[in-house]
Amino acid sequence: MPGTRRDILGVDRAQTSVLRIRSMANLFDVDEMASGYAQSRPPIHVHIIDRVRSAVEGLPVARALDVGCGAGISTKALQKIANVCLGLEPSQPMLPFAGRVAPGALFVAGSAEYMPLPAKSVDLIGAAGSLNYVDLDRFFPEAARVLRPKGLLLVYDFSPGRSFRDNDSLDQWFRQFVERYPFPANDAHELSPPILARASSLFRVVSSDVFEIGVVLQPEFYLNYMMTETNVAAAVRRGIRVQEIKQWSAETLGPLWNNQAREVLFQGYWACMSLERAEELNR
Numbered sequence: 001m002p003g004t005r006r007d008i009l010g011v012d013r014a015q016t017s018v019l020r021i022r023s024m025a026n027l028f029d030v031d032e033m034a035s036g037y038a039q040s041r042p043p044i045h046v047h048i049i050d051r052v053r054s055a056v057e058g059l060p061v062a063r064a065l066d067v068g069c070g071a072g073i074s075t076k077a078l079q080k081i082a083n084v085c086l087g088l089e090p091s092q093p094m095l096p097f098a099g100r101v102a103p104g105a106l107f108v109a110g111s112a113e114y115m116p117l118p119a120k121s122v123d124l125i126g127a128a129g130s131l132n133y134v135d136l137d138r139f140f141p142e143a144a145r146v147l148r149p150k151g152l153l154l155v156y157d158f159s160p161g162r163s164f165r166d167n168d169s170l171d172q173w174f175r176q177f178v179e180r181y182p183f184p185a186n187d188a189h190e191l192s193p194p195i196l197a198r199a200s201s202l203f204r205v206v207s208s209d210v211f212e213i214g215v216v217l218q219p220e221f222y223l224n225y226m227m228t229e230t231n232v233a234a235a236v237r238r239g240i241r242v243q244e245i246k247q248w249s250a251e252t253l254g255p256l257w258n259n260q261a262r263e264v265l266f267q268g269y270w271a272c273m274s275l276e277r278a279e280e281l282n283r
């Protein structure tokens with residue numbers, strides 16, 4: 001009985017339990033990553049959303065979905081441009097944190113390729129750093145199904161903060177960090193506004209920008225933040241202890257930070273896309 005499977009949000013809970021099994025290969029699907037994402041990620045999202053809000057017409061919207069919401073930091077930022085926010089995330093350990101990080105939002109297990117939501121049920125889909133891990137050929141038609149006519153898809157991302165403004169010592173450190181603990185090959189695909197512009201005929205980029213945002217961080221925060229990067233998760237999967245990685249990082253970062261807060265620069269992009277060809281999918 002299809003009518004009994006959906007809850008009051010229209011979320012198909014039967015489909016979400018199937019999706020839990022599919023997320024096993026996800027590097028984010030571990031408890032340490034989830035608590036790191038809840039507590040140790042830099043607060044860049046809110047700055048990006050402020051920029052989007054000033055550049056894009058029609059915001060705030062009534063209802064938004066955050067695809068690949070992680071521990072909810074991106075959902076919390078999305079609450080600035082939507083009255084009701086729903087976070088969707090395949091990694092089970094992330095979800096309990098998300099409810100605490102973004103109170104007032106609703107969260108559900110699911111993936112970008114199969115969203116357990118009715119057709120035309122949201123005005124905006126946000127994706128912060130998540131589409132790189134998604135099968136885009138399946139995601140775009142699914143996003144077009146779930147969005148209302150003229151709905152918006154907001155995609156953004158930023159690279160790891162690895163530069164001080166005044167010297168390149170942190171860049172040098174980051175190079176050593178990645179040489180020692182390489183990022184996993186082929187796990188994520190590159191995205192940018194030009195790549196997104198060519199990615200799907202269903203969506204058109206209406207506004208986009210690249211940015212550099214500086215945020216002052218404490219040395220301890222930066223150390224814990226680095227432990228949330230996927231090169232650390234990949235090293236742990238290869239059998240290296242996280243404490244060993246943290247100790248090496250603490251010893252080598254110490255002289256650079258000198259126990260003082262420092263401004264770290266983050267580079268990234270955002271692209272706001274509008275749904276162009278919903279009719280044929282939503283028939």
Ligand SMILES: C[S@@+](CC[C@H](N)C(=O)[O-])C[C@H]1O[C@@H](n2cnc3c(N)ncnc32)[C@H](O)[C@@H]1O
Nearest residue numbers: 028068069070073074091111112128129130133
């Ligand atoms: C870099 S994290 C970003 C998390 C969150 N949006 C943020 O900004 O903090 C990428 C997220 O994408 C999620 N993810 C991976 N594969 C996915 C998929 N197929 N569908 C939806 N999300 C996915 C991961 O579980 C992870 O939480």
